[in-house]
Amino acid sequence: MSAETRKEWQRRIMRAMRAMEARLDEEWRLDDIAREAHFSPYHFHRIFTGMTGESVGAYLRRLRLARAAHRLAYGDRPVTEVALAAGFEAPEAFTRAFRAAYGMPPSVWREEFREQTRPRDLTELLPPVTREEPMMELAVTIKRVPPLRVALVRHVGPYDRCEAAWEKLCGMAGRLGLFGPDTRFIGVGHDDPRITPPEKIRYDACLTVPEGYAGTPDLPVAVIGDGDYATAVVKGPYTNLGPAYAWLCGVWGPDSGREFAAGPSMEVYLNDPKTTPPGELLTEIRVPLEPKA
Structure with a gap:
Protein backbone atom coordinates (compact mmCIF):
# COMPACT_ATOMS: atom_id res chain seq x y z
CA MET A 1 0.00 0.00 0.00
CA THR A 117 -13.34 14.09 43.20
CA ARG A 118 -15.03 15.70 46.17
CA PRO A 119 -12.80 18.75 46.72
CA ARG A 120 -14.40 21.47 48.79
CA ASP A 121 -11.74 23.96 47.78
CA LEU A 122 -9.97 24.36 44.46
CA THR A 123 -6.61 24.73 46.22
CA GLU A 124 -6.75 21.01 47.03
CA LEU A 125 -6.42 20.30 43.30
CA LEU A 126 -3.92 22.90 42.12
CA PRO A 127 -0.41 21.67 41.33
CA PRO A 128 2.27 22.94 43.74
CA VAL A 129 3.66 25.45 41.25
CA THR A 130 0.41 27.43 41.27
CA ARG A 131 -0.61 27.22 44.92
CA GLU A 132 1.28 30.38 45.81
CA GLU A 133 -0.87 32.31 43.34
CA PRO A 134 -4.23 33.73 44.44
CA MET A 135 -6.88 31.02 44.36
CA MET A 136 -8.88 31.18 41.14
CA GLU A 137 -12.56 31.93 41.57
CA LEU A 138 -14.75 30.53 38.86
CA ALA A 139 -17.90 32.42 37.98
CA VAL A 140 -20.13 29.87 36.24
CA THR A 141 -22.65 30.94 33.62
CA ILE A 142 -25.10 28.69 31.83
CA LYS A 143 -25.11 29.56 28.14
CA ARG A 144 -27.02 28.36 25.13
CA VAL A 145 -24.26 27.62 22.62
CA PRO A 146 -25.43 27.72 18.99
CA PRO A 147 -24.24 25.20 16.39
CA LEU A 148 -20.68 26.07 15.34
CA ARG A 149 -19.15 24.97 12.03
CA VAL A 150 -15.51 24.09 12.56
CA ALA A 151 -12.61 22.60 10.66
CA LEU A 152 -10.78 20.07 12.78
CA VAL A 153 -7.78 17.83 13.20
CA ARG A 154 -8.07 14.79 15.48
CA HIS A 155 -5.43 14.01 18.13
CA VAL A 156 -5.42 10.63 19.89
CA GLY A 157 -3.38 10.46 23.10
CA PRO A 158 -2.88 12.51 26.27
CA TYR A 159 -4.39 15.98 26.18
CA ASP A 160 -1.06 17.65 26.95
CA ARG A 161 0.46 16.28 23.72
CA CYS A 162 -1.93 17.85 21.23
CA GLU A 163 0.42 20.56 19.91
CA ALA A 164 1.10 18.71 16.65
CA ALA A 165 -2.64 18.69 15.87
CA TRP A 166 -2.78 22.47 16.30
CA GLU A 167 0.27 22.98 14.11
CA LYS A 168 -1.27 20.86 11.37
CA LEU A 169 -4.66 22.61 11.68
CA CYS A 170 -3.22 26.12 11.56
CA GLY A 171 -0.82 25.26 8.74
CA MET A 172 -3.60 23.95 6.50
CA ALA A 173 -6.05 26.72 7.50
CA GLY A 174 -3.46 29.37 6.64
CA ARG A 175 -2.85 27.90 3.19
CA LEU A 176 -6.61 27.77 2.56
CA GLY A 177 -7.15 31.37 3.71
CA LEU A 178 -9.55 30.40 6.51
CA PHE A 179 -8.34 32.86 9.13
CA GLY A 180 -10.44 35.95 9.71
CA PRO A 181 -11.14 38.52 12.43
CA ASP A 182 -13.90 36.35 13.92
CA THR A 183 -12.04 33.02 13.85
CA ARG A 184 -12.28 31.19 17.18
CA PHE A 185 -9.96 28.42 18.33
CA ILE A 186 -11.68 25.62 20.20
CA GLY A 187 -10.52 22.35 21.69
CA VAL A 188 -13.06 19.53 21.97
CA GLY A 189 -12.25 16.91 24.58
CA HIS A 190 -14.21 13.71 24.00
CA ASP A 191 -12.88 11.75 26.96
CA ASP A 192 -12.39 12.14 30.70
CA PRO A 193 -8.78 11.18 31.54
CA ARG A 194 -10.02 9.60 34.77
CA ILE A 195 -12.16 7.24 32.69
CA THR A 196 -10.31 6.68 29.38
CA PRO A 197 -6.75 5.31 29.09
CA PRO A 198 -4.31 8.07 28.02
CA GLU A 199 -3.49 6.42 24.69
CA LYS A 200 -7.21 6.29 23.77
CA ILE A 201 -8.15 9.89 24.61
CA ARG A 202 -9.70 11.79 21.69
CA TYR A 203 -9.24 15.53 21.21
CA ASP A 204 -10.19 17.70 18.24
CA ALA A 205 -8.26 20.89 17.53
CA CYS A 206 -10.86 23.13 15.87
CA LEU A 207 -11.28 26.56 14.37
CA THR A 208 -14.51 28.15 13.22
CA VAL A 209 -14.91 28.46 9.45
CA PRO A 210 -17.06 30.59 7.14
CA GLU A 211 -20.19 29.14 5.55
CA GLY A 212 -18.47 28.91 2.18
CA TYR A 213 -15.90 26.38 3.36
CA ALA A 214 -17.17 22.84 2.73
CA GLY A 215 -14.12 20.97 3.99
CA THR A 216 -11.42 18.85 2.35
CA PRO A 217 -10.38 15.24 2.99
CA ASP A 218 -7.50 16.48 5.14
CA LEU A 219 -9.45 19.24 6.87
CA PRO A 220 -13.07 18.15 7.30
CA VAL A 221 -15.91 20.23 8.71
CA ALA A 222 -18.02 19.27 11.71
CA VAL A 223 -20.77 20.96 13.74
CA ILE A 224 -20.23 21.33 17.48
CA GLY A 225 -22.20 22.98 20.26
CA ASP A 226 -25.98 23.38 19.92
CA GLY A 227 -27.09 23.08 23.53
CA ASP A 228 -26.83 24.36 27.08
CA TYR A 229 -23.36 24.51 28.61
CA ALA A 230 -21.99 25.40 32.02
CA THR A 231 -19.20 27.84 31.23
CA ALA A 232 -16.42 29.54 33.16
CA VAL A 233 -13.35 31.54 32.18
CA VAL A 234 -10.12 30.15 33.65
CA LYS A 235 -7.08 32.41 33.95
CA GLY A 236 -3.58 30.99 33.95
CA PRO A 237 -1.62 28.13 32.36
CA TYR A 238 -3.43 25.26 30.72
CA THR A 239 -2.42 23.03 33.65
CA ASN A 240 -5.19 24.85 35.56
CA LEU A 241 -7.87 23.42 33.29
CA GLY A 242 -8.00 19.95 34.89
CA PRO A 243 -8.55 21.40 38.38
CA ALA A 244 -11.08 23.86 36.97
CA TYR A 245 -13.13 21.07 35.37
CA ALA A 246 -13.02 19.14 38.67
CA TRP A 247 -14.25 22.21 40.56
CA LEU A 248 -17.02 22.92 38.08
CA CYS A 249 -18.21 19.31 38.00
CA GLY A 250 -17.58 18.34 41.63
CA VAL A 251 -18.34 21.54 43.54
CA TRP A 252 -20.60 23.69 41.37
CA GLY A 253 -22.42 20.77 39.75
CA PRO A 254 -24.16 19.21 42.77
CA ASP A 255 -25.65 22.56 43.79
CA SER A 256 -26.58 23.72 40.29
CA GLY A 257 -29.91 22.01 39.89
CA ARG A 258 -28.76 20.74 36.47
CA GLU A 259 -27.33 17.44 35.29
CA PHE A 260 -24.28 17.12 33.06
CA ALA A 261 -24.78 15.59 29.62
CA ALA A 262 -22.53 12.80 28.42
CA GLY A 263 -21.15 14.82 25.54
CA PRO A 264 -17.74 16.35 24.86
CA SER A 265 -16.58 19.44 26.70
CA MET A 266 -15.13 22.43 24.86
CA GLU A 267 -12.35 24.90 25.52
CA VAL A 268 -12.42 28.27 23.78
CA TYR A 269 -8.93 29.75 23.77
CA LEU A 270 -9.41 33.49 24.18
CA ASN A 271 -5.81 34.58 23.62
CA ASP A 272 -2.71 33.32 21.83
CA PRO A 273 -0.39 31.06 23.88
CA LYS A 274 2.53 32.02 21.63
CA THR A 275 2.33 35.72 22.56
CA THR A 276 0.64 35.59 25.99
CA PRO A 277 2.47 34.84 29.26
CA PRO A 278 1.15 31.60 30.81
CA GLY A 279 -0.24 33.47 33.81
CA GLU A 280 -2.35 35.68 31.53
CA LEU A 281 -3.91 32.97 29.37
CA LEU A 282 -7.71 32.98 29.30
CA THR A 283 -9.70 29.86 28.46
CA GLU A 284 -13.46 29.49 28.55
CA ILE A 285 -14.35 25.92 29.50
CA ARG A 286 -17.76 24.61 28.47
CA VAL A 287 -19.34 21.46 29.92
CA PRO A 288 -22.59 20.25 28.29
CA LEU A 289 -25.80 20.05 30.30
CA GLU A 290 -28.86 17.90 29.88
CA PRO A 291 -31.89 19.86 28.61
CA LYS A 292 -33.80 21.55 31.38
CA ALA A 293 -36.79 19.50 32.47
Whole structure:
Protein backbone atom coordinates (compact mmCIF):
# COMPACT_ATOMS: atom_id res chain seq x y z
CA MET A 1 0.00 0.00 0.00
CA SER A 2 1.42 3.40 -0.98
CA ALA A 3 1.76 6.18 1.59
CA GLU A 4 -0.97 8.20 -0.14
CA THR A 5 -3.35 5.23 -0.22
CA ARG A 6 -2.74 4.55 3.46
CA LYS A 7 -3.43 8.20 4.25
CA GLU A 8 -6.70 8.09 2.31
CA TRP A 9 -7.80 4.91 4.07
CA GLN A 10 -7.02 6.49 7.44
CA ARG A 11 -9.21 9.46 6.53
CA ARG A 12 -12.06 7.14 5.58
CA ILE A 13 -11.73 5.12 8.79
CA MET A 14 -11.78 8.39 10.77
CA ARG A 15 -15.02 9.38 8.99
CA ALA A 16 -16.60 6.14 10.15
CA MET A 17 -15.33 6.63 13.71
CA ARG A 18 -16.73 10.17 13.86
CA ALA A 19 -20.10 8.95 12.57
CA MET A 20 -20.27 6.33 15.33
CA GLU A 21 -19.23 8.90 17.95
CA ALA A 22 -21.90 11.35 16.80
CA ARG A 23 -24.70 8.76 16.83
CA LEU A 24 -23.64 6.47 19.63
CA ASP A 25 -27.23 5.54 20.55
CA GLU A 26 -27.99 4.08 17.14
CA GLU A 27 -28.07 0.37 16.47
CA TRP A 28 -25.22 0.32 13.98
CA ARG A 29 -25.02 -2.38 11.34
CA LEU A 30 -21.63 -3.19 9.84
CA ASP A 31 -22.95 -2.34 6.37
CA ASP A 32 -23.94 1.16 7.52
CA ILE A 33 -20.56 1.84 9.14
CA ALA A 34 -18.71 0.56 6.05
CA ARG A 35 -20.84 2.87 3.90
CA GLU A 36 -19.74 5.87 5.98
CA ALA A 37 -16.14 4.99 5.12
CA HIS A 38 -16.85 4.01 1.48
CA PHE A 39 -15.49 0.51 1.99
CA SER A 40 -16.97 -2.82 0.96
CA PRO A 41 -18.76 -4.38 3.97
CA TYR A 42 -17.11 -7.68 3.10
CA HIS A 43 -13.63 -6.46 4.06
CA PHE A 44 -14.43 -3.48 6.27
CA HIS A 45 -14.27 -5.24 9.65
CA ARG A 46 -10.74 -6.51 8.96
CA ILE A 47 -9.63 -3.13 7.62
CA PHE A 48 -10.98 -1.32 10.70
CA THR A 49 -9.38 -3.78 13.11
CA GLY A 50 -6.05 -3.72 11.32
CA MET A 51 -5.88 0.09 11.20
CA THR A 52 -7.20 0.91 14.70
CA GLY A 53 -6.24 -2.12 16.80
CA GLU A 54 -9.89 -2.62 17.85
CA SER A 55 -12.80 -4.38 16.24
CA VAL A 56 -15.84 -2.27 15.34
CA GLY A 57 -17.81 -3.91 18.14
CA ALA A 58 -15.06 -3.33 20.69
CA TYR A 59 -14.78 0.33 19.66
CA LEU A 60 -18.52 0.93 20.06
CA ARG A 61 -18.62 -0.98 23.34
CA ARG A 62 -15.68 1.00 24.77
CA LEU A 63 -17.25 4.36 23.87
CA ARG A 64 -20.63 3.36 25.29
CA LEU A 65 -19.06 2.10 28.53
CA ALA A 66 -17.00 5.30 28.84
CA ARG A 67 -20.17 7.34 28.40
CA ALA A 68 -21.88 5.18 31.02
CA ALA A 69 -18.96 5.73 33.42
CA HIS A 70 -19.30 9.47 32.86
CA ARG A 71 -23.03 9.37 33.57
CA LEU A 72 -22.47 7.39 36.75
CA ALA A 73 -19.75 9.78 37.93
CA TYR A 74 -21.49 13.06 37.18
CA GLY A 75 -25.20 12.24 37.20
CA ASP A 76 -27.82 10.69 39.42
CA ARG A 77 -29.50 8.29 37.01
CA PRO A 78 -30.09 4.81 38.43
CA VAL A 79 -27.60 2.16 37.31
CA THR A 80 -30.35 0.26 35.48
CA GLU A 81 -31.23 3.35 33.43
CA VAL A 82 -27.57 3.95 32.59
CA ALA A 83 -27.24 0.30 31.53
CA LEU A 84 -30.21 0.56 29.16
CA ALA A 85 -28.86 3.80 27.67
CA ALA A 86 -25.55 2.02 27.04
CA GLY A 87 -27.31 -0.62 24.94
CA PHE A 88 -27.49 -3.42 27.52
CA GLU A 89 -30.84 -5.15 27.88
CA ALA A 90 -29.98 -6.67 31.26
CA PRO A 91 -28.27 -4.90 34.20
CA GLU A 92 -26.29 -8.09 34.90
CA ALA A 93 -24.67 -7.98 31.45
CA PHE A 94 -23.85 -4.30 31.95
CA THR A 95 -22.28 -5.02 35.33
CA ARG A 96 -20.09 -7.78 33.86
CA ALA A 97 -18.92 -5.58 30.99
CA PHE A 98 -18.35 -2.61 33.27
CA ARG A 99 -16.37 -4.67 35.77
CA ALA A 100 -14.21 -6.05 32.94
CA ALA A 101 -13.48 -2.52 31.71
CA TYR A 102 -13.05 -0.67 35.04
CA GLY A 103 -12.29 -3.37 37.57
CA MET A 104 -15.36 -2.82 39.75
CA PRO A 105 -19.17 -2.86 39.57
CA PRO A 106 -20.86 0.35 38.37
CA SER A 107 -22.31 1.22 41.80
CA VAL A 108 -18.87 0.97 43.43
CA TRP A 109 -17.34 3.02 40.59
CA ARG A 110 -19.86 5.79 41.24
CA GLU A 111 -19.06 5.90 44.96
CA GLU A 112 -15.28 5.75 44.57
CA PHE A 113 -15.15 8.27 41.72
CA ARG A 114 -17.17 10.80 43.68
CA GLU A 115 -15.12 10.26 46.79
CA GLN A 116 -11.92 10.94 44.84
CA THR A 117 -13.34 14.09 43.20
CA ARG A 118 -15.03 15.70 46.17
CA PRO A 119 -12.80 18.75 46.72
CA ARG A 120 -14.40 21.47 48.79
CA ASP A 121 -11.74 23.96 47.78
CA LEU A 122 -9.97 24.36 44.46
CA THR A 123 -6.61 24.73 46.22
CA GLU A 124 -6.75 21.01 47.03
CA LEU A 125 -6.42 20.30 43.30
CA LEU A 126 -3.92 22.90 42.12
CA PRO A 127 -0.41 21.67 41.33
CA PRO A 128 2.27 22.94 43.74
CA VAL A 129 3.66 25.45 41.25
CA THR A 130 0.41 27.43 41.27
CA ARG A 131 -0.61 27.22 44.92
CA GLU A 132 1.28 30.38 45.81
CA GLU A 133 -0.87 32.31 43.34
CA PRO A 134 -4.23 33.73 44.44
CA MET A 135 -6.88 31.02 44.36
CA MET A 136 -8.88 31.18 41.14
CA GLU A 137 -12.56 31.93 41.57
CA LEU A 138 -14.75 30.53 38.86
CA ALA A 139 -17.90 32.42 37.98
CA VAL A 140 -20.13 29.87 36.24
CA THR A 141 -22.65 30.94 33.62
CA ILE A 142 -25.10 28.69 31.83
CA LYS A 143 -25.11 29.56 28.14
CA ARG A 144 -27.02 28.36 25.13
CA VAL A 145 -24.26 27.62 22.62
CA PRO A 146 -25.43 27.72 18.99
CA PRO A 147 -24.24 25.20 16.39
CA LEU A 148 -20.68 26.07 15.34
CA ARG A 149 -19.15 24.97 12.03
CA VAL A 150 -15.51 24.09 12.56
CA ALA A 151 -12.61 22.60 10.66
CA LEU A 152 -10.78 20.07 12.78
CA VAL A 153 -7.78 17.83 13.20
CA ARG A 154 -8.07 14.79 15.48
CA HIS A 155 -5.43 14.01 18.13
CA VAL A 156 -5.42 10.63 19.89
CA GLY A 157 -3.38 10.46 23.10
CA PRO A 158 -2.88 12.51 26.27
CA TYR A 159 -4.39 15.98 26.18
CA ASP A 160 -1.06 17.65 26.95
CA ARG A 161 0.46 16.28 23.72
CA CYS A 162 -1.93 17.85 21.23
CA GLU A 163 0.42 20.56 19.91
CA ALA A 164 1.10 18.71 16.65
CA ALA A 165 -2.64 18.69 15.87
CA TRP A 166 -2.78 22.47 16.30
CA GLU A 167 0.27 22.98 14.11
CA LYS A 168 -1.27 20.86 11.37
CA LEU A 169 -4.66 22.61 11.68
CA CYS A 170 -3.22 26.12 11.56
CA GLY A 171 -0.82 25.26 8.74
CA MET A 172 -3.60 23.95 6.50
CA ALA A 173 -6.05 26.72 7.50
CA GLY A 174 -3.46 29.37 6.64
CA ARG A 175 -2.85 27.90 3.19
CA LEU A 176 -6.61 27.77 2.56
CA GLY A 177 -7.15 31.37 3.71
CA LEU A 178 -9.55 30.40 6.51
CA PHE A 179 -8.34 32.86 9.13
CA GLY A 180 -10.44 35.95 9.71
CA PRO A 181 -11.14 38.52 12.43
CA ASP A 182 -13.90 36.35 13.92
CA THR A 183 -12.04 33.02 13.85
CA ARG A 184 -12.28 31.19 17.18
CA PHE A 185 -9.96 28.42 18.33
CA ILE A 186 -11.68 25.62 20.20
CA GLY A 187 -10.52 22.35 21.69
CA VAL A 188 -13.06 19.53 21.97
CA GLY A 189 -12.25 16.91 24.58
CA HIS A 190 -14.21 13.71 24.00
CA ASP A 191 -12.88 11.75 26.96
CA ASP A 192 -12.39 12.14 30.70
CA PRO A 193 -8.78 11.18 31.54
CA ARG A 194 -10.02 9.60 34.77
CA ILE A 195 -12.16 7.24 32.69
CA THR A 196 -10.31 6.68 29.38
CA PRO A 197 -6.75 5.31 29.09
CA PRO A 198 -4.31 8.07 28.02
CA GLU A 199 -3.49 6.42 24.69
CA LYS A 200 -7.21 6.29 23.77
CA ILE A 201 -8.15 9.89 24.61
CA ARG A 202 -9.70 11.79 21.69
CA TYR A 203 -9.24 15.53 21.21
CA ASP A 204 -10.19 17.70 18.24
CA ALA A 205 -8.26 20.89 17.53
CA CYS A 206 -10.86 23.13 15.87
CA LEU A 207 -11.28 26.56 14.37
CA THR A 208 -14.51 28.15 13.22
CA VAL A 209 -14.91 28.46 9.45
CA PRO A 210 -17.06 30.59 7.14
CA GLU A 211 -20.19 29.14 5.55
CA GLY A 212 -18.47 28.91 2.18
CA TYR A 213 -15.90 26.38 3.36
CA ALA A 214 -17.17 22.84 2.73
CA GLY A 215 -14.12 20.97 3.99
CA THR A 216 -11.42 18.85 2.35
CA PRO A 217 -10.38 15.24 2.99
CA ASP A 218 -7.50 16.48 5.14
CA LEU A 219 -9.45 19.24 6.87
CA PRO A 220 -13.07 18.15 7.30
CA VAL A 221 -15.91 20.23 8.71
CA ALA A 222 -18.02 19.27 11.71
CA VAL A 223 -20.77 20.96 13.74
CA ILE A 224 -20.23 21.33 17.48
CA GLY A 225 -22.20 22.98 20.26
CA ASP A 226 -25.98 23.38 19.92
CA GLY A 227 -27.09 23.08 23.53
CA ASP A 228 -26.83 24.36 27.08
CA TYR A 229 -23.36 24.51 28.61
CA ALA A 230 -21.99 25.40 32.02
CA THR A 231 -19.20 27.84 31.23
CA ALA A 232 -16.42 29.54 33.16
CA VAL A 233 -13.35 31.54 32.18
CA VAL A 234 -10.12 30.15 33.65
CA LYS A 235 -7.08 32.41 33.95
CA GLY A 236 -3.58 30.99 33.95
CA PRO A 237 -1.62 28.13 32.36
CA TYR A 238 -3.43 25.26 30.72
CA THR A 239 -2.42 23.03 33.65
CA ASN A 240 -5.19 24.85 35.56
CA LEU A 241 -7.87 23.42 33.29
CA GLY A 242 -8.00 19.95 34.89
CA PRO A 243 -8.55 21.40 38.38
CA ALA A 244 -11.08 23.86 36.97
CA TYR A 245 -13.13 21.07 35.37
CA ALA A 246 -13.02 19.14 38.67
CA TRP A 247 -14.25 22.21 40.56
CA LEU A 248 -17.02 22.92 38.08
CA CYS A 249 -18.21 19.31 38.00
CA GLY A 250 -17.58 18.34 41.63
CA VAL A 251 -18.34 21.54 43.54
CA TRP A 252 -20.60 23.69 41.37
CA GLY A 253 -22.42 20.77 39.75
CA PRO A 254 -24.16 19.21 42.77
CA ASP A 255 -25.65 22.56 43.79
CA SER A 256 -26.58 23.72 40.29
CA GLY A 257 -29.91 22.01 39.89
CA ARG A 258 -28.76 20.74 36.47
CA GLU A 259 -27.33 17.44 35.29
CA PHE A 260 -24.28 17.12 33.06
CA ALA A 261 -24.78 15.59 29.62
CA ALA A 262 -22.53 12.80 28.42
CA GLY A 263 -21.15 14.82 25.54
CA PRO A 264 -17.74 16.35 24.86
CA SER A 265 -16.58 19.44 26.70
CA MET A 266 -15.13 22.43 24.86
CA GLU A 267 -12.35 24.90 25.52
CA VAL A 268 -12.42 28.27 23.78
CA TYR A 269 -8.93 29.75 23.77
CA LEU A 270 -9.41 33.49 24.18
CA ASN A 271 -5.81 34.58 23.62
CA ASP A 272 -2.71 33.32 21.83
CA PRO A 273 -0.39 31.06 23.88
CA LYS A 274 2.53 32.02 21.63
CA THR A 275 2.33 35.72 22.56
CA THR A 276 0.64 35.59 25.99
CA PRO A 277 2.47 34.84 29.26
CA PRO A 278 1.15 31.60 30.81
CA GLY A 279 -0.24 33.47 33.81
CA GLU A 280 -2.35 35.68 31.53
CA LEU A 281 -3.91 32.97 29.37
CA LEU A 282 -7.71 32.98 29.30
CA THR A 283 -9.70 29.86 28.46
CA GLU A 284 -13.46 29.49 28.55
CA ILE A 285 -14.35 25.92 29.50
CA ARG A 286 -17.76 24.61 28.47
CA VAL A 287 -19.34 21.46 29.92
CA PRO A 288 -22.59 20.25 28.29
CA LEU A 289 -25.80 20.05 30.30
CA GLU A 290 -28.86 17.90 29.88
CA PRO A 291 -31.89 19.86 28.61
CA LYS A 292 -33.80 21.55 31.38
CA ALA A 293 -36.79 19.50 32.47
